[in-house]
Amino acid sequence: MSNRHCDVLILGGGMVGLCIAHQLLDRGISRNITLLDKEPELGLHSSGRNSGVLHAGLYYKPGSLKAQVCVAGARRLRAWVEERQLPINPCGKVIVPPRAELDPQLDLLAKRGLANGAQLELWDEMQLHQLIPEARTASGRALWSPNTAVVKPIKVVQRLQQELQEQGLRILRGQQHWQVQPQAMQLKLQDGSVISYGHLFNCSGLQADRVAHQFGVGRQYSLLPFKGLYWQLKPGCPIQPRANLYPVPDLDVPFLGVHFTPSADQTPLVSIGPTATPAWGRENYRGLQAVEPAMAAANVALLARQYLANRGGFRRYVHEQAFLALPPLLLGAAQQLIPAVRPEHLEISQKVGIRSQLFNHSSQRLEDDFLCLPGPASTHVLNAISPAFTASFALADLIIDGAASQMAMP
Ligand SMILES: Cc1cc2nc3c(=O)[nH]c(=O)nc-3n(C[C@H](O)[C@H](O)[C@H](O)COP(=O)(O)OP(=O)(O)OC[C@H]3O[C@@H](n4cnc5c(N)ncnc54)[C@H](O)[C@@H]3O)c2cc1C
The missing domain is CATH 3.30.9 (D-Amino Acid Oxidase; Chain A, domain 2)
Structure with a gap:
């Protein structure tokens, strides 16, 4: 049983938590970081179980957080994967309308994508069939995104974890039961030891709302x-x-x-x-x-x-x-x-x-964009849905910048 202090405590070692640790180290903001996860291994939830598609940024409303980080994040993650020679298939993506009345949505997606900085082309049926002969478009048109790629998500998580540990990130796994005292900026582990922190990032994915509620944050939201x-x-x-x-x-x-x-x-x-x-x-x-x-x-x-x-x-x-x-x-x-x-x-x-x-529960709607809420000495990343995996490096910077005024670093 030992007590320790860290500048930054990260709850959750999916892509979002890992990339926050990566960017804090990379930007020289702190070297005294602890990441805590409830599971015995990292990558057991969304970050290790997704489609692995590096999205090119065409779906998101210009101005949304997703739009702000997807294109840059995809570029950074792709370069990171390629540098390490991890599996990647730069095969692109084509979007087709399954019903003719959905055809105008192609123009909307193209407009959004171009505004977000994505590279796109509207194709006719012949171009579609040159790439995928069996594919069907109900309207004779399709939208081609050459920069969409596919990676193996669990390989990305495992490599990032390994590199971060080599750089000195302290990772505590299997920490199912902990108690937080937000005002004291302390977290007590099951073995009785206490971690005090300067700032806490809640990146606990499927449990992020429950964790946030323990800080009195985001009570109008549930997952x-x-x-x-x-x-x-x-x-x-x-x-x-x-x-x-x-x-x-x-x-x-x-x-x-x-x-x-x-x-x-x-x-x-x-x-x-x-x-x-x-x-x-x-x-x-x-x-x-x-x-x-x-x-x-x-x-x-x-x-x-x-x-x-x-x-x-x-x-x-x-x-x-x-x-x-x-x-x-x-x-x-x-x-x-x-x-x-x-x-x-x-x-x-x-x-x-x-x-x-x-x-x-206030608006009675599903939230469409990423949501980062401030709490006492903490930042709570809620709704880290797709494309949070694609965007993770750029999203991490956005989250850190948002927390900067609150973070009291030595
Ligand atoms: C089926 C599916 C397909 C998807 N396809 C894509 C895709 O193709 N491209 C894309 O960009 N995105 C995709 N996504 C979305 C993407 O997977 C997520 O946006 C991203 O992985 C979120 O990462 P995260 O770190 O927030 O969450 P997670 O990966 O879930 O990590 C959260 C971590 O927090 C830990 N944790 C939870 N509770 C606690 C606690 N109380 N204490 C400590 N630790 C805790 C968990 O053990 C976990 O390790 C997909 C998602 C799904 C489910």
């Missing part, structure tokens, strides 16, 4: 977990899209729709997903082991109210996305992009993730 299941094309399947293939998304909800993603290491594995189904527990990846009955019941009631009031186009989400975990519906969504896909081409993937989607 709604949405499960992302993946299927994949079976080995030997004759269809092999060479680039990411996405549908035009419903811009009223923060999910991009089921898509085809080639593998980062350019093996023939192509994944299809993720779905966005309400989850019965924040960390209930498989079976029923981590179901949270009270939370699930409250969330079902909340989702039913959203459906009845149809806030933010919620009815459309329920009709088009909420039940895609059912194989026939998933197949239908895949066939909208590639009609030649057959049930015998598909198998379920072992990969599954859960999104830490934030709900604002």
